Ligand SMILES: Cc1ncc(C[n+]2csc(CCOP(=O)(O)OP(=O)(O)O)c2C)c(N)n1
């Protein structure tokens with residue numbers, strides 16, 4: 316059994332990539348399955364998708380905890396998600412990055428294929444969506460599929476959904492990525508920090524599963540417990556506040572979907588960047604032009 | 616209640632009962648509405664949320680984003696469960712606001728009978744419908760709330776059809792038909808109007824219904840930064856009308872001086888991008904009719920935006936004018 320875990324951000328098409336990979340494996344005569352992580356993740360959030368390939372029928376349905384291969388569609392995930400958690404030391408990794416394999420550090424030193432997929436996606440499908448380009452790199456390092464079967468699978472999947480032209484451009488993206496992929500060994504220096512979890516036995520579950528504000532096994536639970544979830548990691552652009560210009564209308568305080576704009580005593584405002592997802596609404600509605608969105612996730 | 620009435624943003628208590636760390640899409644309109652409603656309602660309240668985006672993004676066991684008690688059961692139950700929670704509080708001799716927050720699917724469609732029951736019995740609960748005009752949590756299927764022409768996965772766009780063929784259901788009319796204590800439409804872009812209505816709903820007892828239009832970034836195919844701008848345009852084009860119903864009468868709370876053409880609203884949203892001009896005309900006519908149906912009896916009328924060559928519409932006393 317060969318198990319692959321795809322890591323992307325919500326909206327990047329990680330699920331589609333997993334499905335296309337599985338279909339390519341089937342075209343090569345294997346059995347395969349693919350499925351998404353079922354959770355509350357929305358656009359921009361770190362998401363996972365899974366694929367399994369075997370020579371006989373696959374009956375296991377669980378998520379993949381010890382993958383043979385990782386496909387990382389967004390390099391910034393390494394800093395916010397324990398991406399390489401459970402990766403077998405004999406495994407491999409495929410990554411969208413501008414770096415060479417030996418400069419990549421995922422926390423486990425394994426065989427590594429890198430490709431700078433964004434320019435390829437921009438050139439072919441005219442959007443920074445790398446789910447098809449990355450499959451070209453997968454074909455380079457994984458023996459279970461070939462670039463031909465990947466291309467056929469892309470044509471099937473995308474042709475049906477988005478039309479012939481889109482299918483052609485997406486398989487061209489895979490082909491270009493295949494040609495540009497570099498294979499080497501990555502570094503294993505990074506420490507992989509696993510998030511704490513509270514895993515009660517059924518006997519420990521409270522009646523009606525109701526919880527009060529509490530900390531159990533180091534995890535904040537109950538009302539307001541979502542404060543332990545730092546959604547600021549989803550951000551790619553960041554609001555910058557110019558207090559001089561602020562007219563204290565509090566519109567941004569009203570309009571922030573995250574509630575991460577804090578209202579001070581004097582009705583000036585302050586951002587709690589741990590939660591800011593970078594939606595840009597505050598900058599869009601500010602009547603005094605006191606908020607600007609700047610590229611990157613760095614706090615100003 | 617003797618506390619000062621709230622009228623502007625500055626009056627909203629600086630206390631969050633719906634907190635950060637929820638998993639909604641960046642720019643989600645629903646969370647803007649919920650966060651501010653909770654600030655105004657306060658923590659002497661219990662919230663019920665049925666299956667919808669809101670429960671999925673704000674209550675991932677074992678955590679929740681509500682700092683008040685939060686309850687969740689099945690999709691169709693908002694009217695019934697809020698009734699039950701209130702009954703339990705009465706039994707305990709406790710005075711707390713019971714709030715049910717449901718999506719449009721959970722209100723217009725599957726939750727309609729429970730809502731109707733609670734409204735007809737005059738239960739002392741506050742029902743909030745956060746209307747994103749489709750079943751978003753399950754991946755954008757049409758609902759009774761989806762507007763004419765909009766793309767959803769179940770009203771596809773192709774050679775044979777071009778998005779939804781039916782008009783948006785008039786939910787407020789259905790609720791008002793139950794002669795409820797209070798009902799109002801809210802917009803997240805008309806701040807003071809929003810504040811006043813939520814405060815009013817909090818003060819009253821009996822069945823109260825708040826209907827908020829909450830733009831949805833992936834479902835409407837919009838830019839996340841434009842959520843509030845789009846909510847504003849919904850009102851300025853007449854696609855969303857701001858009014859309230861109390862003491863047996865409906866009253867406009869905000870009326871644009873001159874309605875903008877619907878295209879100003881449609882063009883910012885991918886779900887309408889395919890709309891042929893005949894369909895846009897049908898929608899524009901529907902907007903004008905709806906506007907006169909709501910406000911025709913009130914003195915001033917905005918001249919409705921129509922397209923070149925179309926006769927301008929004015930209310931002629933017949934609500935079915937032009938249909
Ligand atoms: C009886 C039942 N049918 C279907 C579902 C699946 N389901 C969960 S949430 C949802 C969509 C909710 O849509 P809406 O009420 O419009 O809220 P939104 O997600 O758009 O905020 C559906 C169909 C369910 N949970 N229960």
Ligand code: SF4
Nearest residue numbers: 639640643668831832
């Ligand atoms: S799908 Fe729409 S309603 Fe649901 S969380 Fe995302 S933006 Fe909000």
